[in-house]
Amino acid sequence: MSRTRPLGITLIGSFYVFGSIVLxxxxxVMELSFEKYGIAARFGWPSVPExxxxxxxxxASLVLGYGYLKLKRWGYxxxxxxxxxxxxxxxxxFVLxxxxxxxxxxxxxxxxxxxSYCKRNHFYIKPQQVRAGG
Incomplete structure (x- = not known):
């Protein structure tokens, strides 16, 4: 099996990297005071400064997006x-x-x-199984 990255992994990882850069x-650059719920609230950290x-x-999103895109086990x-x-x-x-x-x-x-679960086998390929150019 080659270690080609599925399109879905590329999209998900890219969304996380892009989102982290914007964040x-x-x-x-921006003051996002128009948001009703800031990032701190969305992550359940109401006492943490925004x-x-x-x-x-x-x-964290930048690191996990990078690991996910590179098909690293730790990224998965x-x-x-x-x-x-x-x-x-x-x-x-949501309940609240x-x-x-x-x-x-x-x-x-x-x-x-x-x-990610369906594509987990792409993260568990041993380095010697990786084909050059594949």
Whole structure:
């Protein structure tokens, strides 16, 4: 089996990398005061300052997106752990508030978990099984 990256993994990993870059840039470029729920609230950290939450989530997303795109085992497990945490927190917040963005976060996290599970074999190929140019 070659170690080619499926399109879905490329899309998911790219979304996380792009999102992390936008989040990190938002620390310097934009003031997103129009959001009803900031990043800190969406991640269940109401007492964490918004800028710190943006930095932590942006940095974590960049690392896990990179590992996921590079088909690293740790990237797979970080993505799964991140998605499980996010679906639990979003589920709890959806029960409390009954509104977006929490339902969308639940659906996205479930899609990522199910797809990642279905493609898990791409993360477990030994280096000697990788074909050059394939």
């Amino acid at each position: 990190l840039l938002s620390l310097f 800028h710190l939450a943006r930095f932590l989530v942006g940095a 497990w970080l993505m799964v752990a991140y998605s499980i945490y996010f679906v639990i927190v979003s589920g709890y917040l 508030y009954k509104e977006q963005p929490f339902l969308g976060n639940i659906i996205w996290s479930l899609i990522v978990m199910v797809y």
